[in-house]
Amino acid sequence: MTTAAPSLPQDEVELRRTRHLHPTQWRNPEPASRYHLVVIGAGPAGVAAARAAAAAGARVALLERAQIGGTSLNTGCVPSKALIRTARLCADLRDAARYGARVSDETAPPDFGRAMERMRRIRARLADDDSARRLVASGIDLFFGEARFAGTDCLRVDGTMLHFAKALIATGARPNIPAIPGLVETGYLTHENIFDLTTLPPRMLVIGGGPLGCEMAQAFCRLGAKVTLVQDRPLFLPREERDAAQLLSDALARDGIAIRLNNRITAVRGQGETRFVEMVSDNYHSTVEVDAILTGIGHVANVDGLDLERAEVECNRASGVRVDDFLRTSNPRIYAAGDVCMEHKYAHAAAAAARLAVSNALFRGSERLSRLVIPWCTFTDPEIAHVGLYVREANRRGIPVKTYTVPMHEIDRAVIDSEREGFAKIHVQDHTDRILGATVVARNAGDMINGLTLAMESGLGLRRLERVIHAYPTQAEVIRAATDAYRASRLTERVRARLTRWLDKT
Amino acid sequence: MSEKYSATPASAAAGRPSLDALDDESLLDRLQRAACDYFTQAGNPHNGLMADTSREGSPSSIAVTGFALSCYPVAVERGWMSRAEALQRSLAALRFFRASEQSDRPDATGYKGFYYHFLDMHTGGRTWTCELSMIDTAMLIAGMLTAREYFDTDAAAERDVRELADEIYLRVDWHWAQDGKSTIRQGWKPECGFLHYGWDGYNEAIVLYALAAGSPAHAITDECYRAWTLTYQWENLYGHDFLYAGPLFVHHYSHAWIDFRGIRDRFMHEKRCDYFENSRRAALVQREYARRNPNGFAGYGESCWGLSACDGPSVGRLDASGEPHRLFGYSARGVPYGPDDGTVSAPAVLASLPFEPQLALQGLRHMLAQYPEMLSGDRLAASFNPSLADSHGRPWVSDGHYGLDQGIVAMMIENHRSGLPWRLMRRNPWLVRGLRRAGFRGGWLENVAPETSR
Numbered sequence: 001m002t003t004a005a006p007s008l009p010q011d012e013v014e015l016r017r018t019r020h021l022h023p024t025q026w027r028n029p030e031p032a033s034r035y036h037l038v039v040i041g042a043g044p045a046g047v048a049a050a051r052a053a054a055a056a057g058a059r060v061a062l063l064e065r066a067q068i069g070g071t072s073l074n075t076g077c078v079p080s081k082a083l084i085r086t087a088r089l090c091a092d093l094r095d096a097a098r099y100g101a102r103v104s105d106e107t108a109p110p111d112f113g114r115a116m117e118r119m120r121r122i123r124a125r126l127a128d129d130d131s132a133r134r135l136v137a138s139g140i141d142l143f144f145g146e147a148r149f150a151g152t153d154c155l156r157v158d159g160t161m162l163h164f165a166k167a168l169i170a171t172g173a174r175p176n177i178p179a180i181p182g183l184v185e186t187g188y189l190t191h192e193n194i195f196d197l198t199t200l201p202p203r204m205l206v207i208g209g210g211p212l213g214c215e216m217a218q219a220f221c222r223l224g225a226k227v228t229l230v231q232d233r234p235l236f237l238p239r240e241e242r243d244a245a246q247l248l249s250d251a252l253a254r255d256g257i258a259i260r261l262n263n264r265i266t267a268v269r270g271q272g273e274t275r276f277v278e279m280v281s282d283n284y285h286s287t288v289e290v291d292a293i294l295t296g297i298g299h300v301a302n303v304d305g306l307d308l309e310r311a312e313v314e315c316n317r318a319s320g321v322r323v324d325d326f327l328r329t330s331n332p333r334i335y336a337a338g339d340v341c342m343e344h345k346y347a348h349a350a351a352a353a354a355r356l357a358v359s360n361a362l363f364r365g366s367e368r369l370s371r372l373v374i375p376w377c378t379f380t381d382p383e384i385a386h387v388g389l390y391v392r393e394a395n396r397r398g399i400p401v402k403t404y405t406v407p408m409h410e411i412d413r414a415v416i417d418s419e420r421e422g423f424a425k426i427h428v429q430d431h432t433d434r435i436l437g438a439t440v441v442a443r444n445a446g447d448m449i450n451g452l453t454l455a456m457e458s459g460l461g462l463r464r465l466e467r468v469i470h471a472y473p474t475q476a477e478v479i480r481a482a483t484d485a486y487r488a489s490r491l492t493e494r495v496r497a498r499l500t501r502w503l504d505k506t
Numbered sequence: 507m508s509e510k511y512s513a514t515p516a517s518a519a520a521g522r523p524s525l526d527a528l529d530d531e532s533l534l535d536r537l538q539r540a541a542c543d544y545f546t547q548a549g550n551p552h553n554g555l556m557a558d559t560s561r562e563g564s565p566s567s568i569a570v571t572g573f574a575l576s577c578y579p580v581a582v583e584r585g586w587m588s589r590a591e592a593l594q595r596s597l598a599a600l601r602f603f604r605a606s607e608q609s610d611r612p613d614a615t616g617y618k619g620f621y622y623h624f625l626d627m628h629t630g631g632r633t634w635t636c637e638l639s640m641i642d643t644a645m646l647i648a649g650m651l652t653a654r655e656y657f658d659t660d661a662a663a664e665r666d667v668r669e670l671a672d673e674i675y676l677r678v679d680w681h682w683a684q685d686g687k688s689t690i691r692q693g694w695k696p697e698c699g700f701l702h703y704g705w706d707g708y709n710e711a712i713v714l715y716a717l718a719a720g721s722p723a724h725a726i727t728d729e730c731y732r733a734w735t736l737t738y739q740w741e742n743l744y745g746h747d748f749l750y751a752g753p754l755f756v757h758h759y760s761h762a763w764i765d766f767r768g769i770r771d772r773f774m775h776e777k778r779c780d781y782f783e784n785s786r787r788a789a790l791v792q793r794e795y796a797r798r799n800p801n802g803f804a805g806y807g808e809s810c811w812g813l814s815a816c817d818g819p820s821v822g823r824l825d826a827s828g829e830p831h832r833l834f835g836y837s838a839r840g841v842p843y844g845p846d847d848g849t850v851s852a853p854a855v856l857a858s859l860p861f862e863p864q865l866a867l868q869g870l871r872h873m874l875a876q877y878p879e880m881l882s883g884d885r886l887a888a889s890f891n892p893s894l895a896d897s898h899g900r901p902w903v904s905d906g907h908y909g910l911d912q913g914i915v916a917m918m919i920e921n922h923r924s925g926l927p928w929r930l931m932r933r934n935p936w937l938v939r940g941l942r943r944a945g946f947r948g949g950w951l952e953n954v955a956p957e958t959s960r
Binding site: 262410 | 635691695701706707737740745749754777798800801845860
């Protein structure tokens with residue numbers, strides 16, 4: 001039984017987005033005889049690279065086969081965060097009485113259709129920033145069509161040959177669909193089409209407890225769906241701190257999500273509009289009945305049809321295009337950046353890497369990807385943000401670590417806001433003040449991690465950070481509290497005794 | 507067969523002075539005796555198996571049976587049990603486990619030398635579809651080895667104890683339990699193989715790793731213990747530097763058998779600490795959490811703390827500080843991230859006695875005075891919750907008693923009073939060998955002969 005995929009309403013908002021991102025009457029420009037840089041893929045990495053190169057005076061061609069903006073704008077960060085905003089509001093409204101606020105009808109279900117409309121309006125609005133018109137105005141030759149390498153220094157886009165001195169592959173990645181018997185036949189959603197929905201599936205099952213799975217499970221639950229979240233491991237977000245993942249698990253359970261950790265899905269059956277999802281945990285078998293399935297575990301690099309072998313660019317299915325620390329592929333003329341080649345699949349990481357690749361490719365730079373300090377955040381409630389090393393990584397590298405832990409219940413603003421759950425953990429090289437990494441779990445952890453990223457990038461240790469005055473009362477004061485703990489732990493009994501003796505003398 | 511094993515405390519307390527009138531030594535004596543008595547009341551004398559809880563129909567827990575074997579020597583030395591009875595009870599258990607079915611059949615008692623977490627009190631076969639448990643097997647074996655060290659005369663029966671304990675220990679295939687991975691797996695089931703529960707970070711497993719490293723027959727790999735310690739987190743929390751683990755019991759269980767004073771592995775050497783001192787700091791962190799009481803639960807304070815793995819309320823409505831709270835039933839409660847529903851465990855506080863005697867006793871006396879309902883026949887209930895009080899202001903109290911609580915209380919009081927369990931295990935060659943292989947050095951370990959196998 002196959003269920004039709006959702007279809008996006010073709011209204012004025014969507015037409016506007018299309019006008020921005022892939023105008024229907026578009027005519028590709030006459031190509032230059034040779035480009036300094038050809039960029040394949042106009043997602044966050046491709047656009048950032050093309051803009052940076054054009055701004056520096058390079059002749060740049062930017063190639064896109066579908067829509068400018070890539071996953072982030074069209075089917076990733078932007079629509080998901082717009083929806084999460086509504087979902088968070090729904091949760092706050094449900095919680096209104098606790099704050100002494102009143103809602104006229106607490107039982108009224110959220111208006112999913114309007115929430116999706118809002119999301120689409122916002123997406124169309126933000127599409128303007130990277131519109132075809134703007135890119136052309138900044139001096140970029142924009143080509144729409146399928147790109148295919150024809151040699152080590154040339155490629156074709158819809159039959160037109162482009163020659164390049166350097167090229168950047170920034171084609172991104174798509175969701176990996178788990179091989180579950182019956183899944184394809186019964187139909188499923190991924191992040192590529194979930195934002196096309198106009199009606200809320202009453203019962204939804206999310207396969208995979210990574211960042212996207214957790215975010216969407218919580219958002220759809222708060223928007224009124226009965227959600228089951230299935231993860232084949234003991235905790236969600238397996239890469240994150242155990243305590244962070246545990247707090248998230250508790251938060252998701254509190255929202256009413258049916259949590260199935262350590263469960264492996266064995267089969268999916270369809271009957272009418274209903275899907276029966278069979279799973280096993282150890283030796284316990286169960287079946288969950290739902291109306292929609294969201295999946296996508298991991299990513300597959302978008303390299304099909306690029307004819308990479310003609311360009312002598314090596315690639316493998318698991319990790320995508322192979323690059324060195326300078327983002328150079330096996331063909332020294334060709335670089336890659338973003339989801340197509342990087343482990344960390346975030347829009348901001350892709351854009352930062354793309355600018356680094358441009359510097360290395362065009363201006364003989366020797367910047368290393370591994371030197372970038374890249375934070376990331378899972379936008380659940382509470383948010384889970386991280387930067388730098390995890391303790392287990394530091395331990396493996398033989399770096400002694402000490403973690404300054406401050407629970408959010410220690411922070412006045414978190415208490416004031418009734419948002420006491422969470423913590424900041426700042427990992428420091430033991431016996432020094434050098435910050436190795438940090439994890440923040442808080443309602444707005446994504447904003448709070450930026451201060452720590454700045455400190456790490458600038459080489460500021462806890463001793464210098466101690467001098468930064470934080471506005472009171474803010475939740476970011478959790479960083480100040482960690483520096484207080486650092487200072488207190490330096491003041492050993494012996495040091496304190498010496499200070500007292502000195503004070504007595506003065 | 508409908509024989510029941512009830513651990514309802516005898517009304518021994520009747521007619522005796524109330525606990526709050528006793529000095530510390532007498533108070534501890536009364537509590538310890540009641541805890542030890544659990545093992546004479548809740549066991550099957552035919553096979554030595556010990557009930558998990560005093561509740562009707564409770565299966566046997568192998569860890570509780572390990573605690574029982576460890577507590578018999580205590581009871582003998584305190585004059586609460588004859589040596590002959592202790593010997594008989596120990597032999598019953600050892601003979602049962604020696605003869606029990608070791609196979610991959612789903613109703614066997616064990617496999618590869620390990621045992622199922624819960625066993626039928628009568629048949630000794632696997633109960634429910636529970637897992638073959640590595641940590642619970644380690645606690646059972648630790649109990650057997652305690653008996654091995656205690657029964658040290660040339661009498662034939664005592665020799666039997668030693669031989670059986672060695673035989674049972676030596677057949678445990680600890681290496682198999684790694685399943686080719688860098689660390690020990692937590693469990694296994696015949697229906698699905700090894701369980702893949704996360705078991706990262708510091709936990710109660712040092713005794714497991716030490717016994718697994720000490721085996722001359724089936725030891726874990728050289729890097730196994732170190733691989734586990736690479737998941738540790740050394741944290742500064744509430745002004746204390748310590749090896750972090752949330753639930754209090756984690757800081758106790760291995761300590762029931764291992765005297766960690768002054769001995770250090772590589773991790774503790776780097777941190778200039780030891781596991782004993784670490785457990786002391788863990789008690790301080792717990793107390794500090796209760797003092798700060800972020801969720802505003804009733805009763806919490808400097809003398810009322812102890813978030814641990816324990817029974818707890820699961821039905822009812824809990825509002826504290828004007829906010830609704832979820833209830834967690836039996837759960838591994840911990841500090842500072844919870845889960846926390848206002849439930850605290852007095853046995854966990856008492857088990858901190860060797861590390862922080864004053865604080866533990868102060869806490870215990872306060873809790874006993876404020877919430878006397880949590881004590882029945884001198885025996886501590888698993889937990890209580892003052893935030894869930896009845897109309898008379900009486901807290902919710904966990905029903906009956908848990909063998910794990912009674913075992914850890916009896917052993918940690920003894921370790922505090924005389925150090926007998928530590929002393930016995932300090933001379934166990936397998937444990938000594940395992941600690942050394944795990945990289946422990948210093949302290950009493952330096953004074954033990956390299957291989958003291960008898």
